[in-house]
Amino acid sequence: xxxxxxxxxxxxxxxxxxxxRTFIAATAAAGGAxxxxxxxxxxxxxxxxxxxxxxxxxxxARHATTVDNRTSLLDLLREHLGLTGSKKGCNAGACGACTVxxxxxxxxxxxTLAVRLNGADVTTVExxxxxxxxxxxxxxxxxxxxxxxxxxxxxxxxxGVGCIREGHTGSREEIREWMSGNICRCGCYPKIVRxxxxxxxxx
Amino acid sequence: MSPQPQAAVGRPVSRVEGxxxxxxxxxxxxxxxxxGTAHAAVVDSSIARGRITGLDTAAAEACPGVLRVISHxxxxxxxxxxxxxxxNLPGERLHVFQDDRVLFHGQPVAVVVATTLEAAQHAASxxxxxxxxxxxATDLTSAPADEPTTYAxxxxxxxxxxxxxxxxxxxxxxxxxxxxxxxxxIVTRWDGAELTVWDKTxxxxxxxxxxxxxxxxxxxxVRVISPxxxxxxxxxxxxxxxxxxxxxxxxxxxxxxxxxxxxxxxYFGVGYRPAYEYRLSIGSDLQGRLTASVHDLRSETSRYETxxxxxxxxxxxxxxxxxxxxxxxxxxxxxxxxPTPMRGPGYSxxxxxxxxxxxxxxxELGIDPIELRRRNEPENDQASGLPFSTRRLxxxxxxxxxxxxxxxxxxxxxxxxxxxxLIGMGVATAVYDTLRAPAQAHVRLDARGTAVVESATSDMGxxxxxxxxxxxxxxxxxxxxxxxxxxxxxTLPQAPVHGGSLTMASIGSTVQDGCDRVRQQAIALAVGDExxxxxxxxxxAVVVYDGRLHVKGDPARGETYRQLLTRNxxxxxxxxxxxxxxxxxxxxxxYGAVFAEVAVDARLGMVxxxxxxxxxxxxxxxxxxxxxxxxxxxxxxGIGAALMEHTVTDHRDxxxxxxxxxEYLVPVNADVPALKAIYLxxxxxxxxxxxxxxxxxxxxxxxxxxxxxxxxxxxxxRVRHLPIAPEDLL
Ligand code: FES
Ligand code: FES
Numbered sequence: 001x002x003x004x005x006x007x008x009x010x011x012x013x014x015x016x017x018x019x020x021r022t023f024i025a026a027t028a029a030a031g032g033a034x035x036x037x038x039x040x041x042x043x044x045x046x047x048x049x050x051x052x053x054x055x056x057x058x059x060x061a062r063h064a065t066t067v068d069n070r071t072s073l074l075d076l077l078r079e080h081l082g083l084t085g086s087k088k089g090c091n092a093g094a095c096g097a098c099t100v101x102x103x104x105x106x107x108x109x110x111x112t113l114a115v116r117l118n119g120a121d122v123t124t125v126e127x128x129x130x131x132x133x134x135x136x137x138x139x140x141x142x143x144x145x146x147x148x149x150x151x152x153x154x155x156x157x158x159x160g161v162g163c164i165r166e167g168h169t170g171s172r173e174e175i176r177e178w179m180s181g182n183i184c185r186c187g188c189y190p191k192i193v194r195x196x197x198x199x200x201x202x203x
Numbered sequence: 204m205s206p207q208p209q210a211a212v213g214r215p216v217s218r219v220e221g222x223x224x225x226x227x228x229x230x231x232x233x234x235x236x237x238x239g240t241a242h243a244a245v246v247d248s249s250i251a252r253g254r255i256t257g258l259d260t261a262a263a264e265a266c267p268g269v270l271r272v273i274s275h276x277x278x279x280x281x282x283x284x285x286x287x288x289x290x291n292l293p294g295e296r297l298h299v300f301q302d303d304r305v306l307f308h309g310q311p312v313a314v315v316v317a318t319t320l321e322a323a324q325h326a327a328s329x330x331x332x333x334x335x336x337x338x339x340a341t342d343l344t345s346a347p348a349d350e351p352t353t354y355a356x357x358x359x360x361x362x363x364x365x366x367x368x369x370x371x372x373x374x375x376x377x378x379x380x381x382x383x384x385x386x387x388x389i390v391t392r393w394d395g396a397e398l399t400v401w402d403k404t405x406x407x408x409x410x411x412x413x414x415x416x417x418x419x420x421x422x423x424x425v426r427v428i429s430p431x432x433x434x435x436x437x438x439x440x441x442x443x444x445x446x447x448x449x450x451x452x453x454x455x456x457x458x459x460x461x462x463x464x465x466x467x468x469x470y471f472g473v474g475y476r477p478a479y480e481y482r483l484s485i486g487s488d489l490q491g492r493l494t495a496s497v498h499d500l501r502s503e504t505s506r507y508e509t510x511x512x513x514x515x516x517x518x519x520x521x522x523x524x525x526x527x528x529x530x531x532x533x534x535x536x537x538x539x540x541x542p543t544p545m546r547g548p549g550y551s552x553x554x555x556x557x558x559x560x561x562x563x564x565x566x567e568l569g570i571d572p573i574e575l576r577r578r579n580e581p582e583n584d585q586a587s588g589l590p591f592s593t594r595r596l597x598x599x600x601x602x603x604x605x606x607x608x609x610x611x612x613x614x615x616x617x618x619x620x621x622x623x624x625l626i627g628m629g630v631a632t633a634v635y636d637t638l639r640a641p642a643q644a645h646v647r648l649d650a651r652g653t654a655v656v657e658s659a660t661s662d663m664g665x666x667x668x669x670x671x672x673x674x675x676x677x678x679x680x681x682x683x684x685x686x687x688x689x690x691x692x693x694t695l696p697q698a699p700v701h702g703g704s705l706t707m708a709s710i711g712s713t714v715q716d717g718c719d720r721v722r723q724q725a726i727a728l729a730v731g732d733e734x735x736x737x738x739x740x741x742x743x744a745v746v747v748y749d750g751r752l753h754v755k756g757d758p759a760r761g762e763t764y765r766q767l768l769t770r771n772x773x774x775x776x777x778x779x780x781x782x783x784x785x786x787x788x789x790x791x792x793x794y795g796a797v798f799a800e801v802a803v804d805a806r807l808g809m810v811x812x813x814x815x816x817x818x819x820x821x822x823x824x825x826x827x828x829x830x831x832x833x834x835x836x837x838x839x840x841g842i843g844a845a846l847m848e849h850t851v852t853d854h855r856d857x858x859x860x861x862x863x864x865x866e867y868l869v870p871v872n873a874d875v876p877a878l879k880a881i882y883l884x885x886x887x888x889x890x891x892x893x894x895x896x897x898x899x900x901x902x903x904x905x906x907x908x909x910x911x912x913x914x915x916x917x918x919x920x921r922v923r924h925l926p927i928a929p930e931d932l933l
Binding site for chain 2: 068070071075078079082083084085086087088089090091092094095097124125126128129134138139141142143145147148149150151152153154157175176177179180181182183184185186187188189190191192193
């Protein structure tokens, strides 16, 4: 299952004044989980086992691969599997642009370490359409013009699919609440709500 | 006006690139994943001002996968030739890795290039930098200012002194960050002396010219590609220092390099809307007619460049009839990076003090705020003396008041309650000038009746792809799906920056011109062709609809593009359209009236926007479905400005404390209620050939003051700074 790491996923976004090592030491002391090997001296770290094997399904296709233990699911998808639909908006769990479904649950893939996903079933925005036939929510986004720049859109749509599956579409207020983990800086919110409503109504 | 029937323009067309965006296929800059591309991670300074005295890169260089660590210690000297284009400012742009000086907290001091992103990021964290810090200033309120820019008409001091009512008010606006969802990203590749760049940019030519100048190469050797931009709001118009870093890194590492700024780095690696102190005195007679206004502004800029928001002084001169006006705007150089235009630049800044003050005056005099604005509606532009091309602000207010139910508003503040919630309604005026710039477009119509239209503009979200396809479809007389519009590539015909709401007017007019030329070529071919049913017809009487040329009023007499071109052995027709703005003989602006209803928790001070309405006079609306989205988005941005967005700087070391999306708050879905936009039907033929006035900026202007005025009406508390926080209302 996805791990929502307390440590910024791939080594970025450290509070100023703390080096990576002191930051990890601080979070470790505070009880945070850290990947093994990162506390070692750099020279030792280079030799320590920094890679792991992982076998997972992405949009129905099986991938068995060796990943750097530091690699987030988002970076695995984008940089290694060439699935660039999921976006990196903050790399810190705050924007939702990287939302994917892991075993049916919506997670922020930037905070999910890839190496922990053995056996997981991942769905990204690339896996929603059925050939040329768009997923009803994808079509609803176009119909309602629930996108402008389109950068948050993959995350919004995957999140919306999760929202509909979870049954959080009883009212506009409920949709607004359950879609609030996904920032849209272009400000498409009212239309995103309408798109989720449209797609939920068809189910 | 075009003789062509209007079929596509004005219709609610869905976004033509929508399918690519909802399936994740639209490729933004960081989505370029060519194998062999190295990754870069920037190390930034942790002091605001001083010198780098030590820079230990050994640990970073020892990391597996690290290819290069570049800093001022080993970077080549870069030419940094003058470049008056690319929106460069007075002063000198930041030079990266050229010396040991630190000019602001977060300035790039080194870059790590590695084979993987993980290695680059980790190694960047191992670069150990030592500094000698010098005293720094990052606080606008206490630092000395530059010489002011001034304006005066009449005798404002005397008029203020003798005014029946006089208000002296000080407003403060926080610094704001654009925070587009797409972080700045760039991929650079050298092939010998040729540089190819995939950039997040609102202006491919800006990146091209700046990189050419920095590296001292011919602009023709630089190609910049940018088909999709994940929002920008002004932030990707200039070419920022990281572009140089990426190009340098690629050259030094001998392979393509991808550099994506972190969200934290977006708070100092690129520009922002500057903070302001805005003192405003207004005088009026007892009927609420303004007699004088005095505007004193201070805004932050960097020490190395002077940035002043264009347009910030304009509304104070022309929005309301005011015989006596003085203005002075001083920039205040600080140890910060340089600000840049953000959506509605200048005008949205000025709207908060001016529209708040007008509201205060209305309250003071017991006059309805809309009525007070009507009493100050000018007959012409008092700053330039020019007539308005179109100005339908009165109508915006009439329509808006009716639609919003303004007459249900009890004029007395703090009188309407809904349980624990205090309810208030507020209004404000929106204004933004209609900018236009020279542009070119290439149009090619092929024998199947499909067209490719190209211009090096951009689409950061408003829907350039779609609206230009609509304009082209009508001018050629074909359907929207038959048109392919291409943009975002320096190999395409020249276009101005995609900003300042000038894209529709400028590119739209050039697209129309190019398509008109092609259509006229086809008509000329037909009327001169004995085998054509149109042979001998008056070319001026021929129109094209649904891909078929025919005589106006006689639809039976005609033939299709396909028939015409095939018979004449023509694979295609093509032309280059151009547009050069005419000298303006009118004052041209888009206008709007913004209405807001808020609920304020009487005990907690929490403000919730309940509903908003914007009514706009923006000229002709090309793409109503997309224009509606723009307006809704503008309101959402304005809600952020009114209630959430501000930068917190630790003035001891210049560090931005909330440089992330968890603490720099922007509106989320739950913050945004029912929003409605209405565009008045019409066009402005003096503005440009297609009659538009621009709308991306004006829809943000006025939102924050409408909310602030509603908060006053709800609570009786006047907050003169943004954002309005719960503690201001307790
Ligand atoms: S990128 Fe994962 S939440 Fe922002
Ligand atoms: S569409 Fe641009 S951020 Fe949502």
